[in-house]
Amino acid sequence: MADKENLHVLSVLVEDGSGVLGRIMGLFSRRGYSIQSVSAAQTEEPGISRMTIVAQCTEDTLEQIDKQLSKLIPVKEVTLLDELNSVRREHVLVKAGSSEDTRRGLIDVANLFQAKVVDVGQENLMLELTGQPRTIDAFIRLVKPYGIQKLVRTGITALERG
Amino acid sequence: MKLTGAQIIIECLLEQGVDTVFGYPGGSVLNIYDALYEYQDKVRHILTAHEQGACHAADGYARSSGKTGVVIATSGPGATNLVTGLATAYMDSVPLVAITGNVALPLLGLDSFQEVDITGVTMPITKHNYIVKDVKDLADTLREAFLIASTGRKGPVLVDIPKDITAAVYDYAPKKPEHPAPTCAAAKEDLEKAAAMIREAKRPFIYTGGGVVASGADKEVRAFVDLIDGPVASSLMGQGGFDNTDPRYIGMLGMHGTKTSSLAVGKCDLFIGIGTRFSDRVVCDIKTFAPQAKVLQIDIDPAEINKNIKVSHKLIGDVALVLQKLNALLSPSKHPEWMAEIMEDKKQYPLIQTADDPEAVLPQYVLETLDELTGGDAILTTEVGQHQMWAAQFYNFKHPRQLVTSGGLGTMGYGLGASLGAQVANPDKLVINVAGDGSFHMNCNELVTAAKYNIPIVELLFNNNVLGMVRQWQRLFYGKRFSQTTLDRGTDYVKLAEAYGIPGYTISKKSDVRPVLQKALEHKCPVLINCIIDKDINVLPMVPAGASVAEPILNIEIDD
Incomplete structure (x- = not known):
């Protein structure tokens, strides 16, 4: 249509x-x-x-x-x-996990997505991940239960294949 | 050679063949005006009463001559006063270069006195704009501005120049202006497909827009029409692109087009739009537009294809060039039955204004008499409203650039400034600004410019004491609640003209029309005619907003 x-x-x-x-x-x-x-x-x-x-x-x-x-x-x-003929990537930085208890689970999620812990603070961890936009969506969905304090996505960057 | 930025600006204007500019001085353009003083033998500067008038004058100069108009204004309010003029030029694709001063570089962005971000303000109403932050870029930026303004789909370009750039000294070497040849993106197959569509058509309809005028394609259109034998309608902007006195011409199409055009759009099997963007004022209701027709669009701007209506086929390129190529593929054909039908409609639905009082002054009579007295050869500029439509309906434009009017933006107050520009560009032609009393009051300050430079325009003021077009809508769609459209200001227009040293005449009955027009046209100085008309003469036919172009209102009952 x-x-x-x-x-x-x-x-x-x-x-x-x-x-x-x-x-x-x-x-x-x-x-x-x-x-x-x-x-x-x-x-x-x-x-x-x-x-x-x-x-x-x-x-x-x-x-x-x-x-x-x-x-x-x-x-x-x-x-x-178009989706088939291009590589699309997005980058996310997220601060989450305010307590000791939540941090362990959060690190498991990060490992699952091969996200990196880029900063460790008193109040939170900062994680980063680069991936396809839907991977980023899934990652954020799973981080959410650990209390997202701040989040920034770059939006998509892309290049045609070949 | 070493020159100041201001001198470089004037040298660049000379490179482009500019001999006339319109403008208004001020703090940020002091250096530029100092250079204008120095170059006064080579560049004529017309000082208007207001920057808006200067911008409209540069626009009228451009539309009536085909050359690029130039306007200069100072920073801040000077620059913002250009906004309406630039938007007017942008909507109608008029080649214009606006040069504005700005505060010096160290003061930019600090809310300095008379500072405004004019490139930010004018981004959506210019084809492109620049701020020059280094004197070494100045000459090339101006050259690029002229190139962009005058090529492809034309339009206004603004160059903002901070004051210290105009004072800085830099090497200047003259350069010949670029004049790239017109382009045709339509491939041979595209042209052949169009030719086949035309050959197959039994009831072709040709519709000419402003692109015909902009491209100077009148001869090609004439040859095209002779080859394919179909009726020709015009948009407001296309007026003069095809000779209005030709029997195949059936009038304008759209909100105030002729019934013949409306009927023909409904009946045609091929609608050929040449140099047009299918404005909402023409198409009216999209769903009912040309229901039986394939649409072939010829235009320079690919973005106009499938924007307002879906087309069956397109030819992209300079209209004159595309038509030359297309004409070469066509052999003469005749559509006698179709043309006979058109001629019958034309006979049955003439444009006609009537009044019970035999001495009533009817705009149709005034404009037809004007047509006769000027041999149909004058340049008409207009303001916006009923008088504008009457001028377009009743004066027979034979050549491109004879009608100078704000079509897309519909700018009241445009005409007087535009008439000054048109007259300066065409000193040997009669230039008449057809106005209404509402529009006149918006920018009547420019009478002083006409007087000061003895620019011999005729201000033909249709005075009905109301904002007639809005009143017409209020009568039809707002239960005759004439909210704020009854002016009755009591201005003595003749006295006002005389205050500027301009002779003024009044037409108050039919028998005044011819002698007053004759007298006014003989003057070698600006003249004002206060032409008093009834407040309830409507512009007809009229297609109400959202209605089908095939069903215009032909009569409006006045029972109050």
């Missing part, structure tokens, strides 16, 4: 310059496109950044997002990444 909304991953190459991020986000907000996550950083080429944008939209809207983004002057390339 054309009017069914799905998550779509767009990889956008942009020229660095003042307000590039604002320009792209402004386009999404003024045209009412819904964004789930954005990640952006420099590429191997100086002056060029890659943004990975996850949008929730219909196929028709996706076509418009692609074309409207392509019209922005600093945008060099827009690629739609």
